[in-house]
Amino acid sequence: MKKLIVLWVTALTVLSCTSTSEYELQVVTIANGYSLTIPEFLNPMPRLNREASLQYQNAFKEFYVIVIDESKMRLKNEFERNGIIDKLPDNLDEYTKLCLPSVQQSLKNYKKLSTIDTTINDMHAKLISFTGTIENIDIYYTIGYYESKDIYYQTLVWTTAQRKEEYKEQMNAILYTLTEVNK
Template sequence: MKKLFTIFIMVILLIPILSVAQSKFNEIKVGHTYYLNIPDYMTATTELNKSASLQYQNTLKEAYVIVIEDNKAQLDSLGMRFTDPQDFYDGFITDFTSGLENKKFTGTKRIKIGPNSAVQAEVSAMFDGNPIWYFITVVESPTHFYKIISWTLEENKNKLKPDYVKMVNSFHE
């Protein structure tokens, strides 16, 4: 009887872990430019950022992602030249986080996503009294810089980070 009870408890404890680790993803084509696999628990919205070409959310899970694309030729015509994804990240992160309090930044990490160079960073901060965690990736393609910005409440970070990483790593043009 004791053995059966122990097995029952272990099964109950493993169910939430397995359900988080097995999120299904759907590949979303944005315009003619890029693709990103989005967890199937997120739905399209237009309410997160007016500049974003992709916006998905799940308000119950407090899971959000946007992609903002910047055409290099347009940036160049405005006199804005960036040498690499790190330079681009450095150029936007101060403005992006200006409305946040108690900001804590991880250092950026240089990565490759397919053939593209990218940088990733995490930011923890307070926004409207809520502890928020951001997972920010800047991807450089031959013609664009893409800011992939995912966020959630700090308390959901460990649950959602694997999905956010998988989502970002699925990026391709």
């Protein structure tokens, strides 16, 4: 009987040590567009942002991811239609300057932590991390802005400031996985 108990405890210990479901990854592919690798604990949530083509969350873990993709041609047409073609972004820096203020304005206590200019999967990218407060909740964000030949992308990942250290590594890793597919 003692051997059976020892064997059972050993089996449980081995299983618990190899269980990494919290950190397993899933690749989400948006048809004829892009893919993004995110933690498997996230689930689709279509009401995070009406403009996002990818929206995942885990409310219990307070972890959220969205991607907004904008065709450069569609963006140009909208700017022309609104008579502001002179404000159309020519490059990623201008696109970032166009988009980031709307995020900043939605926050109280906005504080930029870092900015990285890099190349990710053959796309020019700008990665920005910052904190801010929405409805008295302190939030930690990482945002990736990307430019491909025909499309601008925004990947927004956020959690509560309390969980920043718990998820920071995973959040940053997500930003490096955006990949165009079928282009």
